[in-house]
Amino acid sequence: MIAHATRILDFPDYLATIRRFTDDELIPAEPEMVRTGCVPERLVARMAELGLFGMTLEPEHGGMGWTVEQQVLLTLEFTRASVVYRSRFSTTIGLVSQAIAAFGTDEQRARYLAPMANGDCVAAFALTETEAGTDATSVRTTARATADGYVLNGAKRFITNGHWADVLLVFARTDPESRELSAFLVDRTAPGVSTSLPEQMNGHAEGPIAEIVLQDVHVGHEALLGGTEGNGLRQAMRGINHARTHVAATAVGQATRLLEEAGRHAGIRRQFDQPLADFGAVAAMLGRSYAEVEAGRALILDCAREFDRSGPPRDRISAAKLYCTEMASEVADRAVQILGGEGIAGAGPVPRMWRDVRALRIYEGASQLHERNLARAVVAASTP
Ligand SMILES: Cc1cc2nc3c(=O)[nH]c(=O)nc-3n(C[C@H](O)[C@H](O)[C@H](O)COP(=O)(O)OP(=O)(O)OC[C@H]3O[C@@H](n4cnc5c(N)ncnc54)[C@H](O)[C@@H]3O)c2cc1C
Known part of the structure; x- marks a missing residue:
């Protein structure tokens, strides 16, 4: 469906479509969102259908290929509605897909980017920890090398979409003595991954941020973003x-x-x-x-x-x-x-x-x- 939106609409028409979507669907659904405590799934499906999950990716990866200026113009429209709507796709379109597009191996790009662009693969960016907030270099999650990959152990907090994402981009230390980090693409449903939500939020209430615990999570070599250790930051x-x-x-x-x-x-x-x-x-x-x-x-x-x-x-x-x-x-x-x-x-x-x-x-x-x-x-x- 996204491919259709990409090809049929030029930017002014697409911008007008997103403006109408904001005025006619997102803003009127805010009371329902507040009442139910989450973004209605039908609106997540509409966001995907309209191509918002693919707004930052190039057409070769199934995205819409908009410039950053065009992305900003679109953002100025849909963020007149609750910020929580944007949060639902923000980690997929920005933090994670941009890192994969810029640094991923050919296999990682082929596996993740098109499903991200059409909303089938929701991604979360798992950097923050109790000891590593503003100072991201203090990450304590470890990734111990094994014969066939790595074993991850640690805990992340405040992770947007962490509770329902399909894939987590997890930052960890392969060498406990070094300040360098490495990034791993981890299936959220993999054995050893557990997530939970806070009891209360002060703002972003309908898009709560998750805690993620990784306990002896085994990943293969193909999970290491870009295939090289130490490039995480x-x-x-x-x-x-x-x-x-x-x-x-x-x-x-x-x-x-x-x-x-x-x-x-x-x-x-x-x-x-x-x-x-x-x-x-x-x-x-x-x-x-x-x-x-x-x-x-x-x-x-x-x-x-x-x-x-x-x-x-x-x-x-x-x-x-x-x-x-x-x-x-x-x-x-x-x-x-x-x-x-x-x-x-x-x-x-x-x-x-x-x-x-x-x-x-x-x-x-x-x-x-x-x-x-x-x-x-x-x-x-x-x-x-
Ligand atoms: C709604 C929400 C969504 C989030 N989503 C994600 C996510 O998807 N993925 C993820 O990894 N993280 C996420 N975070 C975490 C966020 O990135 C951290 O909260 C942020 O980096 C600050 O870290 P901290 O909360 O540990 O605060 P701290 O690092 O403890 O900082 C607290 C305060 O200390 C001051 N301070 C800290 N360092 C300095 C400095 N160098 N100079 C001057 N003052 C300083 C600032 O006033 C700062 O606000 C999210 C947080 C929120 C609230």
């Missing part, structure tokens, strides 16, 4: 730079919707015989938010164009990820303020999105990590 960074670009766009998409919700409320709700929007203080919150959303949109689109021209611009991606996610939290906070008590009570979109956007400042590099990296870049560029 470089492989991870390929997917991470791509995912950070998408997360920045996600923050702008969320802020766009939050501003729409706040603007609608401010225009309708009356106090002291006038709409809230007529109070200067409320107008200032709306006007400032509009300017910041547009600044974020321009920044991430420009960044995406540079990505297309000359590969991932690491520092500019960091800057966009930092600015857009912090901006979305500010906009969410103002939206809650404008809604008053309705911004706190009930299952409406504003309080839910306020909680959801908070996590964007933590995953794909906490804001403070980006600030530190950008400060280093400034000093390096300014020092003779």
